[in-house]
Amino acid sequence: MPRLLIVHHTPSPGMQAMFEKVVAGATTDEIEGVEVVRRPALSATATDVLEADGYLLGTPANLGYISGALKHFFDTIYYPCLDSTGGRPYGCYVHGNEGVEGALRAIRSITTGLSWRPVAEPVTVLGQPDKDALEACWELGATVAAGLMP
Numbered sequence: 001m002p003r004l005l006i007v008h009h010t011p012s013p014g015m016q017a018m019f020e021k022v023v024a025g026a027t028t029d030e031i032e033g034v035e036v037v038r039r040p041a042l043s044a045t046a047t048d049v050l051e052a053d054g055y056l057l058g059t060p061a062n063l064g065y066i067s068g069a070l071k072h073f074f075d076t077i078y079y080p081c082l083d084s085t086g087g088r089p090y091g092c093y094v095h096g097n098e099g100v101e102g103a104l105r106a107i108r109s110i111t112t113g114l115s116w117r118p119v120a121e122p123v124t125v126l127g128q129p130d131k132d133a134l135e136a137c138w139e140l141g142a143t144v145a146a147g148l149m150p
């Protein structure tokens, strides 16, 4: 069964709400035949990445970059996964309170290096996630998962 791996760093209630909506979208009844695996960024492994068929990445913007946790994830999996995950689809969501451009740039740069393929617009949220922001998270999860349906 195709597998979607959600790798996330979730340090606050607002980001937890976003994560839950992404999971809800990815696991909605209309998505059939896709296994959804969630891993906090600090515990995700290269094996998790190799065994998945697509990816969703969630992070806060921290100090103008992705969180240290997601950076650690990429530091850990980059070379082990470089040879055999190219072309796989991914999407991402980023939360911040001031500006998320640096974090987005980092995700684009790292995933370009891995040759992962963006299949949805990044969801970016500033401040407390409102109804529209949470809906966008649901759509993101559903879009990336639907693309993996057999």
Ligand SMILES: Cc1cc2nc3c(=O)[nH]c(=O)nc-3n(C[C@H](O)[C@H](O)[C@H](O)COP(=O)(O)O)c2cc1C
Pocket: 011, 012, 013, 014, 015, 059, 060, 061, 062, 063, 064, 065, 095, 096, 097, 098, 099, 100, 127, 128
């Ligand atoms: C050390 C630190 C650095 C941060 N740097 C940024 C930043 O560069 N840009 C930004 O938009 N938010 C920044 N933030 C805010 C975080 O993105 C925010 O705390 C996180 O998304 C969770 O948001 P919430 O607590 O409002 O739910 C920073 C937070 C911390 C603790």
